[in-house]
Amino acid sequence: MKYISAIVENNFNLTKAAEVLLTSQSNLSRLINEFEKDEQVQLFSRRKGRITGLTKVGQDYLDDASVAIRAYDHTMNRLRNNAKGHFGVVRVGIAPVILSVLFDKVITQFILENPDVKIELHEDGAYDLQQQLVNHDIDLAFLMSPATTSQIEEKIVYTDRVGVFFRDDHRFAQQSGPIKVQAIAKEKLVVLDDTFMLNHQIMNLFSRRHLKPDILFQSRSWDLSINMCRQMDVVTILPRPITFNYQPRDIQYRDISPDFKWQVSICRLKQRISEKLVDYVEDYMIHYFRENKIKRLNDDNEM
Template sequence: MNISQMDYFVEIVEADFNLSIAAEKLHISQPALSNLITRFEQNQNVQLFVRRNGRNVALTPAGDLLYTTCKKMTKLYNEMEEKMFQISRYHKGVIRIGVPPLILSILFTQVLSQFIAKNPNIKFEIHEFGAYHLIDLLEAGKIDIAILLQPNRVNPKFYKDVLLYEAKLIAYMAQSHPLAQKTELTWQDLDDQVLATFDESFMIYHLLKNALKEKQVNAKIMTQSGSWDFLVETARQSEMLTLLPGVVQNFINREGLSILAIEDPIPWKISIVYPRKAHYSFLEQYAIDSLKKYFKDGEDILPIEEF
């Protein structure tokens, strides 16, 4: 049996074994449908239907096995056809991803480069903003995926939020800073210190403000910026401290800097956030699943044709 013939058999069963009704739905003649069943039974030496007074009234065990198998096969075939359609439709599509500058620089440069190199016909629009603006873009439908810190203000009723990567914030300061000789900082060490940090559009700013309030630390934020490398240089050249993820130290010149862990540090949790919906385009599903596998399972990005 080919796929079309499997569809015919399933339609006969679901038409309550009525060949006339099945033939009408399938737009073929009743004799042609009857001949299909007869030929299959003769070729396989089986009987598919229980017959009474010349009418099909039920399935035999062989017929029941064939019906179950045909249902599975036609479902798989239809899913495969849909995937092929989606690949052809979205092979030259656009996926819009929002990423904060810090995360883009230290975590997403390589993965996005793999996406672009392996999918030359897909356009990857990268929107580089702080978390608060990215959430606005996501809620307005202007980006498909946002890379954000947890916790965030997206409504879990309408958006999925999946953890990709986790680190901790640590302190960066000049080697001449009074705290530079310590082996580890406490939050009380930051009392009366002057800080440089991201501006209010970045989640790190709000995480830091909340931690200072919770720990009852009277530190003063003197400099704000959207540039993490500017914050590092500010700490290197002044008496300000900045708190950034530990992974940042792998991407900077550490000369003249002291980098210290903080007791009970602020977690830096990176998540992929996207709308909850009944159906995702093949391109959306490809981007979402590929990012999850890259960060959680360490798998390289595959071309969309191999996804």
């Protein structure tokens, strides 16, 4: 089950999947072929001998396998927790946009599976959170990559895109594809303030093209930015995943051209004393986002 999940997660690239699974590409290919032969099914569609996607049978198997894998992982987590006796407090810093978009489910799941571990959330902008890490005021931070200090190590756990939001009667609503950054620079913009990494990346996007954006208003609230778009003829620039949880009917979204990536990393100090509880929480979060990446890939393919 994990082999098939790894192949899908790595976009059907057997070489990359084999690296993740710590095996060879030829061995992985052999195992898949033997499984299909033994079970008399075809899980993968192929073209000229190369795997290109899942068949209907393969998709059904993956869906069922994902449930089984999560159930197994949940059982093992409970077993390990009982054995290790995880308890205590871990201080986790999360930027507000990341918290709103990504953490409602994972925090709930973690609390249910780890009732003796308290997650103390610190909600702040990326630069403030980096400083809190350096000052040892928090143990972990989820930040928009890249971090801006060499004292911090980061592991990317989530990748998506940044785009523009605007109301239905805005001129961008007539365009079906990505909006060019040159066109965005001509609009009145509402953006997050400079305590957010996103603000600096937006400014860099314009400055690299010698563009001077018309910044009407800056705040620390992404939902305020969305609401201002509803009431005014303005544009805001925010991560696409906001549309998964919140998008009024009168607000539209478009990608930006050139592509503007939104990458979220889990961050810790490079020089630190290893703490088992913090290590456990970090591993749990990384595992959660890795397992849920498959579901996001499938959801994107259905859109």
